[in-house]
Amino acid sequence: MKISVLTIFPEMYEALNSSVIGKALEKELFSVEVYNIRDYSLNKHKKCDDYPFGGGAGMVMTPQPLHDAITAADPAHEAVRIYLSPKGKTLDQKTVTELAKLDHIVLINGSYEGIDERIIELDVDRELSIGDYVLTSGDLASLVVINAVARYIPDVLGSEQSTDEESFSEGVLEYPQYTRPQEFMGLRVPEVLLSGNHAEIAAWRRKESLRITAERRPDLLSEKNERK
Numbered sequence: 657m658k659i660s661v662l663t664i665f666p667e668m669y670e671a672l673n674s675s676v677i678g679k680a681l682e683k684e685l686f687s688v689e690v691y692n693i694r695d696y697s698l699n700k701h702k703k704c705d706d707y708p709f710g711g712g713a714g715m716v717m718t719p720q721p722l723h724d725a726i727t728a729a730d731p732a733h734e735a736v737r738i739y740l741s742p743k744g745k746t747l748d749q750k751t752v753t754e755l756a757k758l759d760h761i762v763l764i765n766g767s768y769e770g771i772d773e774r775i776i777e778l779d780v781d782r783e784l785s786i787g788d789y790v791l792t793s794g795d796l797a798s799l800v801v802i803n804a805v806a807r808y809i810p811d812v813l814g815s816e817q818s819t820d821e822e823s824f825s826e827g828v829l830e831y832p833q834y835t836r837p838q839e840f841m842g843l844r845v846p847e848v849l850l851s852g853n854h855a856e857i858a859a860w861r862r863k864e865s866l867r868i869t870a871e872r873r874p875d876l877l878s879e880k881n882e883r884k
């Protein structure tokens with residue numbers, strides 16, 4: 657998979673060079689291509705923003721540099737082009753797994769008060785949000801999308817870190833985890849986890865998953881039942 661990112665803050669994507677994501681990029685399991693929108697501005701000062709028609713606070717990103725950067729990243733419109741915005745559909749684990757199956761995605765990042773609406777009309781396939789809050793640019797949202805999607809690309813996670821037994825993969829939250837020592841500050845690891853009885857351990861974990869999901873995210877349990 658190739659992920660093309662369009663931004664006026666290309667340095668933010670240096671954050672990808674760490675952790676398992678950095679290793680996966682080194683191994684070329686997937687690639688991230690960063691396009692600086694400013695490089696596509698035909699304005700002599702490389703300007704990418706202007707005052708909003710109708711007035712109001714702040715600046716809006718002009719369409720020309722965005723349109724040319726998008727066309728450079730995806731000339732034949734073969735990619736799925738995504739604009740990150742609080743108005744988008746909220747990202748969830750199902751959407752993440754669907755995105756991970758694509759050959760090419762383009763992540764379009766606005767800043768200031770947003771981008772000219774005609775870019776959304778002409779060039780954008782989907783609008784995604786990472787949650788109900790506003791950021792100064794789409795870039796942190798794009799980094800979240802890249803991280804979440806990369807975990808589903810084959811061989812990115814080692815066998816010790818897997819996507820199939822974690823929170824949301826079964827529509828429920830994850831059971832509690834413990835490691836050594838068996839006692840810490842007077843708190844003991846639940847006895848069943850030390851028993852070696854794999855059936856009992858699996859049953860305990862299922863029960864804990866359901867308990868914590870019912871307590872914190874009952875909405876997930878009703879969604880799970882609606883899907884059945």
Ligand code: 4H3
Pocket residue numbers: 740741742765766767768769770771784785786787788789790791792793794795797
């Ligand atoms: C995404 C982008 C929040 C999210 C974003 C999110 C700046 C969108 C600008 C940028 C517009 C004005 N904020 N929740 N901000 O995923 O281009 O909001």
